[in-house]
Amino acid sequence: MKRIAVLTSGGDAPGMNAAIRAVVRCGIAAGFEVYGVNHGYNGLIAGLFRQMGPRDVSGIIQAGGTVLGSSRSEEFETEPGRERAVKNLTGRKIDALVVIGGNGSQTGAYLLNEMGFPTVGIASTIDNDLYGTDQSIGVDTALNIALEAIDRLKVTASSHQRAHIVETMGRDHGYLALMSGIAGGAEHIIIPEVETTPDKIGAVIKKTYDSGKSHCLIVAAEGADWNAERILAHFRGKPELGFSLRATILGHVQRGGAPTAFDRLLATRLGMAAVDQLTEGKSGILLGLACGEIKTIPLAEVKNHKKTLDLKILAAAEKLAI
Numbered sequence: 001m002k003r004i005a006v007l008t009s010g011g012d013a014p015g016m017n018a019a020i021r022a023v024v025r026c027g028i029a030a031g032f033e034v035y036g037v038n039h040g041y042n043g044l045i046a047g048l049f050r051q052m053g054p055r056d057v058s059g060i061i062q063a064g065g066t067v068l069g070s071s072r073s074e075e076f077e078t079e080p081g082r083e084r085a086v087k088n089l090t091g092r093k094i095d096a097l098v099v100i101g102g103n104g105s106q107t108g109a110y111l112l113n114e115m116g117f118p119t120v121g122i123a124s125t126i127d128n129d130l131y132g133t134d135q136s137i138g139v140d141t142a143l144n145i146a147l148e149a150i151d152r153l154k155v156t157a158s159s160h161q162r163a164h165i166v167e168t169m170g171r172d173h174g175y176l177a178l179m180s181g182i183a184g185g186a187e188h189i190i191i192p193e194v195e196t197t198p199d200k201i202g203a204v205i206k207k208t209y210d211s212g213k214s215h216c217l218i219v220a221a222e223g224a225d226w227n228a229e230r231i232l233a234h235f236r237g238k239p240e241l242g243f244s245l246r247a248t249i250l251g252h253v254q255r256g257g258a259p260t261a262f263d264r265l266l267a268t269r270l271g272m273a274a275v276d277q278l279t280e281g282k283s284g285i286l287l288g289l290a291c292g293e294i295k296t297i298p299l300a301e302v303k304n305h306k307k308t309l310d311l312k313i314l315a316a317a318e319k320l321a322i
């Protein structure tokens with residue numbers, strides 16, 4: 001193996017740059033020529049390759065986003081699109097590809113590997129919904145950003161005796177909402193994994209008011225049936241709840257931060273491990289984290305499983321909020 005390429009795909013996640021840096025520098029140290037692919041799978045199809053040296057990744061370990069750019073590629077979901085991508089790789093005599101990304105991106109990595117092009121994945125998504133890893137790159141940073149927002153919103157909610165709904169990202173997975181809600185001391189947490197009703201939400205708000213608290217902080221996941229907008233619309237102008245309501249949707253703010261120490265270290269370890277695996281001639285695997293250790297799992301297994309959320313801590317949240 002002589003030449004490897006690296007790309008970032010799907011939603012950007014803080015720490016992607018640290019992973020790119022580790023792949024480039026460790027790859028060069030292992031004797032590879034390393035190529036970056038701009039704009040994810042779209043760039044792979046368009047042939048946007050550039051050779052990268054150690055200085056091309058200087059000063060990026062602390063930066064959010066991805067210096068390679070990313071995309072959600074509809075063309076790559078088609079067979080002709082993937083065939084063009086493989087043609088571009090083999091045409092440049094590239095022997096293997098590293099894909100840094102989440103669920104859709106790792107399905108793409110699996111498909112490339114099935115087409116006979118050696119590919120390894122690095123777990124990266126703020127949603128933490130990727131099967132085969134305890135934690136993905138970007139989760140810790142996104143969580144801390146959500147937490148800072150929750151802390152601030154609690155202050156103003158208290159000053160005005162309000163209930164405040166904070167909506168977190170996470171697509172159809174409740175991890176970010178659940179963990180930021182617990183860490184932020186939320187009075188109520190709403191996630192897609194657990195059904196709720198407006199009556200239940202209203203009852204929590206009223207009970208919180210009656211308990212003498214000065215605010216009611218609700219964290220809702222964007223993928224929950226009852227997201228911020230819907231709750232607000234339902235309860236608008238209902239004084240019987242005690243508190244009046246406000247809502248803040250955190251959205252992409254959660255993705256844009258400088259990576260925490262945890263994410264920089266995780267990304268660096270995963271990038272190093274990806275190069276080690278390629279050096280040993282391994283592919284068709286995802287690099288992830290299990291009980292603090294870097295581990296590999298077949299991409300086929302990742303593709304065929306859905307990550308579930310441990311809900312034990314949600315039950316604790318109700319007790320913690322009395």
Ligand code: F6P
Pocket residue numbers: 011072102125126127169170171222255
């Ligand atoms: O997968 C990461 C994520 O930020 C999700 O939490 C969110 O639902 C989605 O991406 C938003 O995607 P986009 O940036 O394409 O709007």
